Amino acid sequence: xxxxxxxxxxxxxxxxxxxxxxxxxxxxxxxxxxxxxxxxxxxxxxxxxxxxxxxxxxxxxxxxxxxxxxxxxxxxxxxxxxxxxxxxxxxxxxxxxxxxxxxxxxxxxxxxxxxxxxxxxxxxxxxxxxxxxxxxxxxxxxxxxxxxxxxxxxxxxxxxxxxxxxxxxxxxxxxxxxxxxxxxxxxxxxxxxxxxxxxxxxxxxxxxxxxxxxxxxxxxxxxxxxxxxxxxxxxxxxxxxxxxxxxxxxxxxxxxxxxxxxxxx
Numbered sequence: 001x002x003x004x005x006x007x008x009x010x011x012x013x014x015x016x017x018x019x020x021x022x023x024x025x026x027x028x029x030x031x032x033x034x035x036x037x038x039x040x041x042x043x044x045x046x047x048x049x050x051x052x053x054x055x056x057x058x059x060x061x062x063x064x065x066x067x068x069x070x071x072x073x074x075x076x077x078x079x080x081x082x083x084x085x086x087x088x089x090x091x092x093x094x095x096x097x098x099x100x101x102x103x104x105x106x107x108x109x110x111x112x113x114x115x116x117x118x119x120x121x122x123x124x125x126x127x128x129x130x131x132x133x134x135x136x137x138x139x140x141x142x143x144x145x146x147x148x149x150x151x152x153x154x155x156x157x158x159x160x161x162x163x164x165x166x167x168x169x170x171x172x173x174x175x176x177x178x179x180x181x182x183x184x185x186x187x188x189x190x191x192x193x194x195x196x197x198x199x200x201x202x203x204x205x206x207x208x209x210x211x212x213x214x215x216x217x218x219x220x221x222x223x224x225x226x227x228x229x230x231x232x233x234x235x236x237x238x239x240x241x242x243x244x245x246x247x248x249x250x251x252x253x254x255x256x257x258x259x260x261x262x263x264x265x
Contacts, residue, residue, distance in 0.1 A: 047097040048115030098128040151252040207261035214254030
């Protein structure tokens with residue numbers, strides 16, 4: 001956990017979603033789908049809120065939002081933005097997505113979990129995150145949980161890092177868990193899924209599938225090309241992507257996936 005905190009204390013998370021066409025694609029796809037599901041007046045909590053880009057987006061749309069993150073720097077940035085924007089409907093919490101004891105049962109309409117699952121490297125913590133999300137959701141509430149695809153990781157590592165080892169492929173496909181010291185790991189402690197694996201994990205805890213999306217699609221594998229697009233070219237590519245991002249045959253090669261579910265009894 002210390003390596004994860006150190007990474008995000010030094011990384012510029014605030015600009016991540018907007019610094020290139022490919023990064024914008026993730027944000028655009030996420031809000032495009034969620035906007036068709038989230039209702040006016042829904043109370044939202046964002047777990048792993050980063051510097052609050054989604055939280056402020058939904059606050060600007062009139063929602064009451066709670067932004068929780070485990071990185072002190074991120075919470076400080078959100079609180080500074082709240083002062084600058086006078087955003088009274090956003091509350092911040094420094095904390096972990098696996099322990100939401102600060103919040104009462106059935107107190108939110110929507111839980112956005114758009115980052116924690118990337119770094120929960122034990123099944124126990126993964127289940128705790130999902131179970132706690134379910135506990136604080138109201139009846140028929142919506143959980144949106146972001147994940148990183150195993151097959152994207154393998155394709156990207158082979159293409160860009162020229163790294164091709166049977167041991168790395170086997171570890172990625174079997175456990176999907178990478179520790180900081182593991183050979184071939186190019187990031188911090190992290191955890192990867194296939195689309196079917198995330199569905200199985202979440203559904204067993206009392207949820208029903210609404211949609212599973214490839215939030216950046218094939219764009220990340222061709223990032224140099226996509227980032228060179230003119231505004232008109234990017235708009236054409238974006239429209240193609242939005243029309244195909246929930247096609248099951250395309251999910252696995254997207255860097256980020258978004259699994260959206262409804263709480264069931």
